[in-house]
Amino acid sequence: MTAELTTTDPGFAAAFAGLLAARAAFDTSVDPVVADILADVRDRGDAAVLEYTQRFDRVHLTTDTMRLDDETIDTAAGRVDPETLAALNTAAERITRFHEHQKPQDIAFTDPTGVRLGQRHTPVDAVGLYVPGGTAAYPSSVLMNAIPAKVAGVGRLTMVVPTPDGVINPLVMAAARLAGVDEIFRIGGAQAVAALAYGTDTIAAVDKIVGPGNAYVASAKKQVYGTVGIDMIAGPSEILVVADADNDPAWIAADLLSQAEHDEAAQAILITDDPGFAAAVAKAVEGHLATLHRTAIARTSWEHHGALIVVEDLLDQAPALVDRIAPEHLELAVADPDALAARVRHAGAIFLGRHTPEAVGDYVGGPNHVLPTSRGARFSSGLGVLDFMKRTTLLGCDAAALATIGPAAVRLAEAEGLGAHGLSVAIRLNMPRPDAAQPTTPRPDAAQPTTPRPDAAQPTTPRPDAAQPTTPRSTAAGRA
């Protein structure tokens, strides 16, 4: 039964905590099964991938047919009708334009001590793009994965997508071509994530795996993190709609079902300030369920994970509840959505106003639809260009700059008891050896040198280019 909660009910706090706890427990339930699949693929490589593909996707592949060849991709893509292709192009253009704005700026400056500081961004060399395909095909997710990778300048884009019962989706192929994916393997689930992370004889390992998927995919990404990078946990879809009674219940019911229909494990929640409106939405959900073609999935999601929450005041009470749920998608169907949005801190993506159904963002809005689920929005963000780039910092001292900041480093190295750290700075500054500072009270376990180290700094004969801590060399003025 869909949960019904009311903030004025004395049991509300416990019921709300129970709703969050049930979700968390559900999220980890597949972890052991996935761990076994990952270990098997790591041990047996292609053979394991092919066996799991046969078992879960009911398709018999070989190492030769696992990778889609150019002819198969182009033939399939060629079957897409012009109108759908035009829609795909509209989506690609809008997604590209939005993500171009995400390109980061490098940093380069010289601070007042003469130290040169910088930060630069470089793309990841090779990424694995997970495109879901178990119960629905997701050409839109091809674009959402691949376009930011291309904008970032990633070198190799390897896409994996399951083809249940051997069916190749033409629009998925067209989207891969449009977005510039380099290679496509027709595998999915935890076994595909494992192949990308560990590599097999047929599939080269990647540096990072991104993209959405069901609970098995989400768990697999979580478990291979460290061997490879991941974007976030983008598991079964979630929507939280905050709506007042001035909405058409049928619109809001459709919005809830738009995410419920993704997966039996998806979650759709309504927060409203009107019990009558909540009842009307529940009734409208039943009406829509009678007509949708993914009714069984949507109904299971709605009944097992859905919730109707009635509060007294939306502006005052909804933001705190939203932040605790930290939904993937937050739809604000109220008169002043911006005021409400300003009070919310944790949501993957926010959809403002009655005419911004979440589904428009799934396809053509521009921002990415690969978003954190399972409360991940409390600490992570939707997929973007930065997920495909790494930051490297740069630090440059000349002799005078080192003379200015170096002594503090020597002092801190001494405080940490790390003699070589202190020495590597002091030796350039012609300072006394920091680890030779207490010759009369050696640590009981310290080695007693009998002959001075030949490379020890000689305070009386400084190297000609050594910095003078007290009187910086005049050449310091010429530093870059």
Ligand SMILES: NC(=O)c1ccc[n+]([C@@H]2O[C@H](COP(=O)([O-])OP(=O)(O)OC[C@H]3O[C@@H](n4cnc5c(N)ncnc54)[C@H](O)[C@@H]3O)[C@@H](O)[C@H]2O)c1
């Ligand atoms: N958060 C996001 O950004 C986002 C975006 C798009 C889609 N999604 C989600 O992606 C998911 C797509 O799910 P899907 O199932 O259609 O496709 P999928 O590709 O994610 O999963 C299909 C794979 O799951 C594996 N699998 C299925 N049953 C299994 C079992 N019993 N044991 C082991 N492995 C099993 C199989 O290997 C199969 O190939 C949905 O949950 C949807 O909500 C999320």
Ligand SMILES: N[C@H](CO)Cc1c[nH]c[nH+]1
């Ligand atoms: N709503 C999904 C993200 O949770 C993305 C999507 C793709 N196609 C339709 N919807």
Ligand SMILES: [Zn+2]
């Ligand atoms: Zn969707």
